[in-house]
Amino acid sequence: MTTADLEEFEDELETCFGTSCGFCERGCPVYQALKVRTLSMKGRNRTMLGLLKKRFEITPSVVQAAFECTLCGNCDRWCALKNTDHTRAFREYLLKHGVEPMKEHSSLLASVKNYGNPWFQPRSARNKWLKGQDIPKAAPGKQEVLFFAGCTSAVMKPLVPSLVASAKLLRRANVNFAVMGQDEPCCGSTLLRVGQTEAFEMLEKENFDKFEALGVKKIVTACPGCYTTLRKSAESLGSEIEIVHITQELAELVKGGDLKVKRSSEKMTYHDPCHLGRLGGILDEPREIVGAASDFIEMPNHGYESRCCGAGAGLQSAFPKLSRELASKKIEEAKSTGATTLVTCCPFCETQLRTVPGMRVVDLMELLLKATEDSNKP
Numbered sequence: 001m002t003t004a005d006l007e008e009f010e011d012e013l014e015t016c017f018g019t020s021c022g023f024c025e026r027g028c029p030v031y032q033a034l035k036v037r038t039l040s041m042k043g044r045n046r047t048m049l050g051l052l053k054k055r056f057e058i059t060p061s062v063v064q065a066a067f068e069c070t071l072c073g074n075c076d077r078w079c080a081l082k083n084t085d086h087t088r089a090f091r092e093y094l095l096k097h098g099v100e101p102m103k104e105h106s107s108l109l110a111s112v113k114n115y116g117n118p119w120f121q122p123r124s125a126r127n128k129w130l131k132g133q134d135i136p137k138a139a140p141g142k143q144e145v146l147f148f149a150g151c152t153s154a155v156m157k158p159l160v161p162s163l164v165a166s167a168k169l170l171r172r173a174n175v176n177f178a179v180m181g182q183d184e185p186c187c188g189s190t191l192l193r194v195g196q197t198e199a200f201e202m203l204e205k206e207n208f209d210k211f212e213a214l215g216v217k218k219i220v221t222a223c224p225g226c227y228t229t230l231r232k233s234a235e236s237l238g239s240e241i242e243i244v245h246i247t248q249e250l251a252e253l254v255k256g257g258d259l260k261v262k263r264s265s266e267k268m269t270y271h272d273p274c275h276l277g278r279l280g281g282i283l284d285e286p287r288e289i290v291g292a293a294s295d296f297i298e299m300p301n302h303g304y305e306s307r308c309c310g311a312g313a314g315l316q317s318a319f320p321k322l323s324r325e326l327a328s329k330k331i332e333e334a335k336s337t338g339a340t341t342l343v344t345c346c347p348f349c350e351t352q353l354r355t356v357p358g359m360r361v362v363d364l365m366e367l368l369l370k371a372t373e374d375s376n377k378p
């Protein structure tokens, strides 16, 4: 993924300064929670412009403005400017000017480099979810479809059932796939979000060389962050490997009746992970699955207007209090629908939303697997 330097956005920053419409503030979870103008996109664009024009120096509040943002992309919906790209370039600019990233973020980089995941887990931890699954390991030229598990779900025990469900559903859908196990690399999403662009660009090249060497033609992933990152990497590297999200693979089968599902009468609502919905454009497929399996009801802010759960772009590690507040707001919104279960399909969103008591949070693949199993019961 080739990212632009901050200087390349100067005209856009000037446009924002001249316009100053503030439309970006209405859907920004950080601005809506804190009401601090410098932390809205409008304020951040002004800060970037001031730095480029040498009107002021890098200070702790400049660094805060760069990093106190979930990169949820909501501001891009209200504005023609490439705001989230500005923010990524801003983070990179600070790193290039010798500002150490927040200590929580530098540890992410060290972990990806040393362990191939941002969680300080040994590479062998990637194999745990495969125990007892009888899923073939990818070998050169032996398979065309790779199921890319993603490091977060693979190494975090509470998320493992989601991967197991994904693999079982792909089997039921007659997808002939293999996995990389502990050789699966990190997609680099976290590096990109915290401004470690150089490290990310090296990693994505290495990753796609590995996929090409295995003869992979299609990658199916259940992780929204892996999905958007791998898709953009494939585009920028000119790779012909097709990148799909597992809901794209399965929703059609559910709709066509090839994957039989028993509908529960339970009222459920769905949280669009930012990377899958707003940033990935996959809005209908998850809804088709939740709608087939339950009495589905939308939240007031949904689809492209969905509010971020607060887990993204390093916010959870660097600004935990704000991150928790955003998660609580999301749960409140979900409860306001009268639903008893909140369904989502992102390891970060699930982990984050489960920290808030008062609502059952269910993984979409686990929901679908249960509904397919229930359809076989008398």
Ligand code: SF4
Pocket: 015, 016, 017, 019, 020, 021, 022, 023, 024, 025, 041, 042, 045, 075, 078, 079, 080, 081, 083
């Ligand atoms: S970022 Fe876009 S929406 Fe926000 S103030 Fe600037 S021009 Fe307006």
Ligand code: SF4
Pocket: 027, 028, 029, 030, 031, 039, 040, 041, 068, 069, 070, 071, 072, 073, 074, 075, 076, 083, 084
């Ligand atoms: S990306 Fe999201 S959190 Fe960041 S400024 Fe835009 S709307 Fe706010």
